[in-house]
Structures are given as C-alpha cells and as structure tokens.
Amino acid sequence: MNLAVNTPLALAGLLLALLPLFNNGIRTSPAPWTALIPADTLSVVIVGCLRLCAVAAIAGLVLGIAGLHRTEQSRERIGHGAHIVLLLDRSSSMDNTFAGRTANGSDESKATAARRLLTDFVKQRQTDLIGVAEYSTSPLFVMPLTENKNAVQAAIAATATPALGFTHVSKGLGMAISFFEQQPVTGSRIVLLVSDGAAAIDHDSEQKLRLWFKQQQVRLYWIFLRTANSPGIFDQPEDSRDDNAGAMPERYLHKFFLGLGSPYQAYEAESPDALQQAIADINQLENLPMHYVERVPKQDLSAVCYSVAAFLLLVLLGAKFCEVKR
Amino acid sequence: MTETLFYRLPWQSSSVYPGAHPGQMIGAGQLFKRHEPLIASPDPRRIDLRASVLDPFSGYRVRVYQQQSSVxxxxxxxxxxxxxxxxxxxxxxxxxxxxxxxxxxxxxxxxxxxxxxxxxxxxxxxxxxxxxxxxxxxxxxxxxxxxxxxxxxxxxxxxxxxxxxxxxxxxxxxxxxxxxxxxxxxxxxxxxxxxxxxxxxxxxxxxxxxxxxxxxxxxxxxxxxxxxxxxxxxxxxxxxxxxxxxxxxxxxxxxxxxxxxxxxxxxxxxxxxxxxxx
Incomplete structure (x- = not known):
C-alpha cells in the first residue's frame, strides 16, 4: 500500500476535517439545565459516529481533491511458464495462402493463420512474459517482454497491416535475443520464429548469433510455414550443385540452428492445422517453473475517496433530516 | 392587575406597626391576649372588674388585646x-x-x-x-x-x-x-x-x-x-x-x-x- 497524492498542497485542507470535532452542526435548542438529562450511552455513540462520519467525509473530499492514488508496485510471483519472444516474418510472401496464391475469401493467408493461432496461444499462456519482434528488410521492435497480454494481442493484431519486402532473418534473431538482456534467468527462454522462408546468414552474423544463443540460453522453435511446392527444411537436394545456402536457404538455416548447441526444434507447417499442431506442442513443452515480478500499475483512488465521501454525506444528510428543532 | 394573594401567617409578626397579621404587639385589637396591671397598661376603659376583684393583691387588672401587625x-x-x-x-x-x-x-x-x-x-x-x-x-x-x-x-x-x-x-x-x-x-x-x-x-x-x-x-x-x-x-x-x-x-x-x-x-x-x- 504505497499511497501518494498528486497535489500535496491540497492536503492542508485536512485541517478542515477537524472542524466537526468543535461543532457537530446540529441546531441547538435552549435547555434550562442539561445536567438534569440522564446520561445516555446510545446518544453518545451515535453523536460520536456522526462526528467521525463528518471528519471522514471532509477528509475524503480533501484526499479526492489532492488526487490520492496507489503508486505502481511490483509483486513477486512464481508460476509455470516461459519468456517467449515471438519473432514474426513480415515478408510479403506471408500475405499469400499456403497454396502460394493471394489470399481470398475462402483461404486465409499464412499471416492471418499465424495471427489467429498465435492469439490463441497467447491467450493460453497466462503466466508467460511475451515479447514480439518482427523482421523483414530490417528488424522491427514491436513489444518488449511483458505480462500484459492485451498489449501482446494488440501487437500480434498489428501484423495485419500489409507486409514489407525481404527476409532478413539474422538481424531479426539478433533483436529477439536482445530482448532477454537484463532479464533474470528464470523458467525457459524461447524464441518462436514464425516464417515462411529463409535467407542466407553471412559469416559474421553466424558467429554473433552462436555467441548470443549460448550467452542468453535461448531455446529456439522455428515454425516454417511451407508454401506448396517450395523447398522444405528437411528436403535433400536432388542435385549436389544445388546444395548451397543461396539455392536452399531453408535447409542451411536449419543446419545452422542445429549446430547452435542450444535446444532447437523445427516444425514444418503446410496448413493452418499443422501450424496449430506445432503451437500446441510448444505449449505443452514449455512449462517450467519460473520466478517473475508482476507489475501492478498506479491506481487512482480519488474516485473511491469521492464515493466514500458522498456516501458519508448522505448519511449526514439523513441525520440532518432526523434533527428536531424546538 | 387585580389579582391578590391571600397570604396568612401561621406565626406572629414582631413588627411594631399595625397591619393585617397576628403580631406579638398588644394594642388595638379584637383578640384578648392577657391581663396586665393598670400601671403597665394605663387604659381605664379596659379595666376588667371581675379579674380585679379576684386579684389577691387587690390591684386593678386591665385586659390587653393582640395588635394586628404588618409584616x-x-x-x-x-x-x-x-x-x-x-x-x-x-x-x-x-x-x-x-x-x-x-x-x-x-x-x-x-x-x-x-x-x-x-x-x-x-x-x-x-x-x-x-x-x-x-x-x-x-x-x-x-x-x-x-x-x-x-x-x-x-x-x-x-x-x-x-x-x-x-x-x-x-x-x-x-x-x-x-x-x-x-x-x-x-x-x-x-x-x-x-x-x-x-x-x-x-x-x-x-x-x-x-x-x-x-x-x-x-x-x-x-x-x-x-x-x-x-x-x-x-x-x-x-x-x-x-x-x-x-x-x-x-x-x-x-x-x-x-x-x-x-x-x-x-x-x-x-x-x-x-x-x-x-
């Protein structure tokens, strides 16, 4: 309970709350000798309560004016889950269907399917910290690791905008891994790469990625949305002349990931159902206990103050109507 | 203001002045109080012959009356x-x-x-x-x-x-x-x-x-x-x-x-x- 106010100067008005202690606000009738009136405990209690009501009502109004609020707080929690960075491919081919055509009413595009299934995925993973990064020509920073699921949903929904040109996977991975910097190592750390294609990674980037994957202890899941009749991850080249990174980037990227030394799992999804299966697998696998800090945002309490004061004022108004004047 | 309080005294007023209440003074009144020697109360009109005859010292006895006094x-x-x-x-x-x-x-x-x-x-x-x-x-x-x-x-x-x-x-x-x-x-x-x-x-x-x-x-x-x-x-x-x-x-x-x-x-x-x- 860390309470704070917006305008501390207004708290000077709390002095006014002492007024009811000096004057109970009830019109007095003259009496010749009050000592003759027998002591009455109930009256004393009721008058005391009314005084307290008045004090509290004034205090409530003043606190409301001062803008009482509870400051942002963090709460330590232990749950099952993971730190997940969704790394989404934003290349223009994602806007095509799994059949390789432009999306129309009957077939949804790969991006739409991914969006829909990832949204469900996020919904199921309530205790995870999830971040979102995208890449196409260059990496796009979308949403840092957060427990705010609404923000993540919104970030995923934002991929509905038309996609960009190329596929620059190494920079995207670099950015995804950078999300884990300055995060405590609890639970598992996952980069969920959703893409429909791959690109060759140059030597320098390879070195860096190897290092980073080791440093940050990141597990990698690659969901490859394979378009019909395009080369897959696990395809062997028919001609040995095609066996190079330029001709079969998917195969070579897969090889590179296998050689990273960190846990890696690849899924090849050729339809929305297969994609769903892949996501369900990940959902089952990654449920390690983790320790994380939940942040509770600042809470404005002035409305509560005003409503309490209004209620007390109603009580006092009722008492005023009960008043007898002689 | 014509109302009057009819107050009476259950005791005798010691006032000297004549009034309407029973007093301790003797004087002009209706209520017999006692006999006194003529020398003490020299009013020959009030000589009580019967009391004077009965007086063993052969003095004249005079009847005195209670004066109505004020209060x-x-x-x-x-x-x-x-x-x-x-x-x-x-x-x-x-x-x-x-x-x-x-x-x-x-x-x-x-x-x-x-x-x-x-x-x-x-x-x-x-x-x-x-x-x-x-x-x-x-x-x-x-x-x-x-x-x-x-x-x-x-x-x-x-x-x-x-x-x-x-x-x-x-x-x-x-x-x-x-x-x-x-x-x-x-x-x-x-x-x-x-x-x-x-x-x-x-x-x-x-x-x-x-x-x-x-x-x-x-x-x-x-x-x-x-x-x-x-x-x-x-x-x-x-x-x-x-x-x-x-x-x-x-x-x-x-x-x-x-x-x-x-x-x-x-x-x-x-x-x-x-x-x-x-």
Missing part, C-alpha cells in the same frame, strides 16, 4: 439564565406585580431581591410601599435578558431584615441540591414560601424520535440526544425524581414547595397559601 414581604427571585426559558420571565414579572399589590393591599411592605451570579444593586428593592417603584422595576425586568447562574441566592439573606419576614423564593431550582440547602439554611430565620417554576415544555413535550441538541442556558454546554421513547421516559423520570428530591429538601427546612409547571395562576398559589395557614 415585611420579600420576593427573592432567581434571575439566572435558565429563568429566561419560555415564559418564566413573564411569570416572574407577573408574580412580582401580584405580590406587591397584595402586600400593599394588606398594608405590608414589599421588597425585591433579584439574584444572578451575584446580587446587583439595580435588582434590589428595599421593603417599602411604593407601587411606582415596583412597576418601574417590572418594566426594567421586561427588557432584561437573564444571564449567568443563581449563585447570588446564597448571599440574599444578608439583604433581608433581621426580624422574621415572609419570603417568596421564586426559582426553577436548576442548581445542585447542596446549593439549595445552603440557601435554605441561610433563610432559616424567615418564613420561606418556595415557588418552583418549571415549564412542562422542557421535559414533557419532547419528541419521541429524532436527533436533538440541547444547549445549556447557563454554561453553554451542549448535549446531543438521540430521542426515542425509552429515553423520553427516562428524562421524564429524571424530572420526577428531581421534583421528589426538591420536595424532600424543602420539607427538611420546614417549607412546602409549590411546583408551578402548567402555567402561572394566582389561584393555584392562593390555594397553596391557604393550605399552609391551616
């Missing part, structure tokens, strides 16, 4: 703030005029002692027979708003004459009983007729339900009450108990109080005075 009537009034409640002030003024009229009608002298927290000279009227001064005082009282307490009553005896007088004590007795005992103790030498002025409105006409805040007229302390039938009953019981205590206290000092609660009427006071003389 000093005082109104000792409580002028504390509580006496300003409701119609108590009007009652005080009305009683002042009635008592003065009656006293003058009997040929007695009438004096007034008004007491607040002390005794002020402007509220003192020495015993006399001037109706004008009484009316002037009543007029002054009409425009006065009473303040303070009734502590002055304890010193009132100092302003009363040494001989026994008839003292009307007009007060609401809203002060502690020890104070009342002190007052009555200091007035032992006089014939005190206590008139306790209460107003039904202050205790019987309370509402059954509601919040009511009373402010004491004398010390300004406030008491807020949550009225309900049980509390109303309690207050009325407290007033009845108070009345009982006051009666006991007054009786301990040999005077029967008259509680005036349902409006002032001279008839009520007259009835009380007649019961007293009987």
């Amino acid at each position: 000093n009537v005082y109104l000792l009034a409580d002028m504390s703030a509580s006496m300003g409640y409701a119609d108590k002030q009007q009652t005080l003024i009305r009683f002042l005029l009635t008592a003065a009229n009656s006293a003058f009608g009997y040929g007695d002298k009438f004096g007034f002692i008004g007491c607040t927290d002390r005794i002020e000279h402007r509220w003192l009227l020495p015993a006399g027979q001037h109706l004008g001064r009484v009316s002037a005082l009543a007029k002054q009282l009409e425009h006065l708003s009473f303040t303070g307490n009734a502590n002055g009553l304890q010193n009132a005896a100092a302003f009363l004459p040494a001989e026994r007088s008839l003292v009307f004590l007009l007060s609401d007795c809203h002060f502690p009983l020890p104070q009342l005992r002190a007052i009555l103790g200091s007035l032992q030498g006089h014939d005190v007729i206590p008139l306790v002025l209460w107003n039904q409105y202050e205790y019987a006409a309370l509402p059954n339900w509601g919040l009511i805040s009373f402010q004491d007229m004398e010390n300004n302390a406030t008491r807020t009450l949550f009225m309900r039938p049980a509390l109303r009953q309690k207050i009325m019981t407290a007033y009845r108990q108070r009345q009982h205590d006051l009666k006991n206290t007054f009786r301990a000092f040999g005077s029967e109080p008259l509680f005036i609660t349902e409006g002032y009427s001279t008839q009520t006071i007259n009835r009380h005075l007649q019961q007293r003389a009987a």
Whole structure:
C-alpha cells in the first residue's frame, strides 16, 4: 500500500476535517439545565459516529481533491511458464495462402493463420512474459517482454497491416535475443520464429548469433510455414550443385540452428492445422517453473475517496433530516 | 392587575406597626391576649372588674388585646439564565406585580431581591410601599435578558431584615441540591414560601424520535440526544425524581414547595397559601 497524492498542497485542507470535532452542526435548542438529562450511552455513540462520519467525509473530499492514488508496485510471483519472444516474418510472401496464391475469401493467408493461432496461444499462456519482434528488410521492435497480454494481442493484431519486402532473418534473431538482456534467468527462454522462408546468414552474423544463443540460453522453435511446392527444411537436394545456402536457404538455416548447441526444434507447417499442431506442442513443452515480478500499475483512488465521501454525506444528510428543532 | 394573594401567617409578626397579621404587639385589637396591671397598661376603659376583684393583691387588672401587625414581604427571585426559558420571565414579572399589590393591599411592605451570579444593586428593592417603584422595576425586568447562574441566592439573606419576614423564593431550582440547602439554611430565620417554576415544555413535550441538541442556558454546554421513547421516559423520570428530591429538601427546612409547571395562576398559589395557614 504505497499511497501518494498528486497535489500535496491540497492536503492542508485536512485541517478542515477537524472542524466537526468543535461543532457537530446540529441546531441547538435552549435547555434550562442539561445536567438534569440522564446520561445516555446510545446518544453518545451515535453523536460520536456522526462526528467521525463528518471528519471522514471532509477528509475524503480533501484526499479526492489532492488526487490520492496507489503508486505502481511490483509483486513477486512464481508460476509455470516461459519468456517467449515471438519473432514474426513480415515478408510479403506471408500475405499469400499456403497454396502460394493471394489470399481470398475462402483461404486465409499464412499471416492471418499465424495471427489467429498465435492469439490463441497467447491467450493460453497466462503466466508467460511475451515479447514480439518482427523482421523483414530490417528488424522491427514491436513489444518488449511483458505480462500484459492485451498489449501482446494488440501487437500480434498489428501484423495485419500489409507486409514489407525481404527476409532478413539474422538481424531479426539478433533483436529477439536482445530482448532477454537484463532479464533474470528464470523458467525457459524461447524464441518462436514464425516464417515462411529463409535467407542466407553471412559469416559474421553466424558467429554473433552462436555467441548470443549460448550467452542468453535461448531455446529456439522455428515454425516454417511451407508454401506448396517450395523447398522444405528437411528436403535433400536432388542435385549436389544445388546444395548451397543461396539455392536452399531453408535447409542451411536449419543446419545452422542445429549446430547452435542450444535446444532447437523445427516444425514444418503446410496448413493452418499443422501450424496449430506445432503451437500446441510448444505449449505443452514449455512449462517450467519460473520466478517473475508482476507489475501492478498506479491506481487512482480519488474516485473511491469521492464515493466514500458522498456516501458519508448522505448519511449526514439523513441525520440532518432526523434533527428536531424546538 | 387585580389579582391578590391571600397570604396568612401561621406565626406572629414582631413588627411594631399595625397591619393585617397576628403580631406579638398588644394594642388595638379584637383578640384578648392577657391581663396586665393598670400601671403597665394605663387604659381605664379596659379595666376588667371581675379579674380585679379576684386579684389577691387587690390591684386593678386591665385586659390587653393582640395588635394586628404588618409584616415585611420579600420576593427573592432567581434571575439566572435558565429563568429566561419560555415564559418564566413573564411569570416572574407577573408574580412580582401580584405580590406587591397584595402586600400593599394588606398594608405590608414589599421588597425585591433579584439574584444572578451575584446580587446587583439595580435588582434590589428595599421593603417599602411604593407601587411606582415596583412597576418601574417590572418594566426594567421586561427588557432584561437573564444571564449567568443563581449563585447570588446564597448571599440574599444578608439583604433581608433581621426580624422574621415572609419570603417568596421564586426559582426553577436548576442548581445542585447542596446549593439549595445552603440557601435554605441561610433563610432559616424567615418564613420561606418556595415557588418552583418549571415549564412542562422542557421535559414533557419532547419528541419521541429524532436527533436533538440541547444547549445549556447557563454554561453553554451542549448535549446531543438521540430521542426515542425509552429515553423520553427516562428524562421524564429524571424530572420526577428531581421534583421528589426538591420536595424532600424543602420539607427538611420546614417549607412546602409549590411546583408551578402548567402555567402561572394566582389561584393555584392562593390555594397553596391557604393550605399552609391551616
């Protein structure tokens, strides 16, 4: 309970709350000798309560004016889950269907399917910290690791905008891994790469990625949305002349990931159902206990103050109507 | 103001002046008192031959008669703030005029002692027979708003004459009983007729339900009450108990109080005075 106010100067008005202690606000009738009136405990209690009501009502109004609020707080929690960075491919081919055509009413595009299934995925993973990064020509920073699921949903929904040109996977991975910097190592750390294609990674980037994957202890899941009749991850080249990174980037990227030394799992999804299966697998696998800090945002309490004061004022108004004047 | 208080004395006035009440003086009267030697009472018209013949010393015996004497009537009034409640002030003024009229009608002298927290000279009227001064005082009282307490009553005896007088004590007795005992103790030498002025409105006409805040007229302390039938009953019981205590206290000092609660009427006071003389 860390309470704070917006305008501390207004708290000077709390002095006014002492007024009811000096004057109970009830019109007095003259009496010749009050000592003759027998002591009455109930009256004393009721008058005391009314005084307290008045004090509290004034205090409530003043606190409301001062803008009482509870400051942002963090709460330590232990749950099952993971730190997940969704790394989404934003290349223009994602806007095509799994059949390789432009999306129309009957077939949804790969991006739409991914969006829909990832949204469900996020919904199921309530205790995870999830971040979102995208890449196409260059990496796009979308949403840092957060427990705010609404923000993540919104970030995923934002991929509905038309996609960009190329596929620059190494920079995207670099950015995804950078999300884990300055995060405590609890639970598992996952980069969920959703893409429909791959690109060759140059030597320098390879070195860096190897290092980073080791440093940050990141597990990698690659969901490859394979378009019909395009080369897959696990395809062997028919001609040995095609066996190079330029001709079969998917195969070579897969090889590179296998050689990273960190846990890696690849899924090849050729339809929305297969994609769903892949996501369900990940959902089952990654449920390690983790320790994380939940942040509770600042809470404005002035409305509560005003409503309490209004209620007390109603009580006092009722008492005023009960008043007898002689 | 034609009403008259018919007060009679159950004791003999020591006043020298002739008046309307039984006195200790002998003189022109109707009631035979005793025989005296002619030398002590040289009035040959009153020689009692039978008594003179029977006198072993052969002296002349003269019949002497009790003289009707006057008496000093005082109104000792409580002028504390509580006496300003409701119609108590009007009652005080009305009683002042009635008592003065009656006293003058009997040929007695009438004096007034008004007491607040002390005794002020402007509220003192020495015993006399001037109706004008009484009316002037009543007029002054009409425009006065009473303040303070009734502590002055304890010193009132100092302003009363040494001989026994008839003292009307007009007060609401809203002060502690020890104070009342002190007052009555200091007035032992006089014939005190206590008139306790209460107003039904202050205790019987309370509402059954509601919040009511009373402010004491004398010390300004406030008491807020949550009225309900049980509390109303309690207050009325407290007033009845108070009345009982006051009666006991007054009786301990040999005077029967008259509680005036349902409006002032001279008839009520007259009835009380007649019961007293009987």
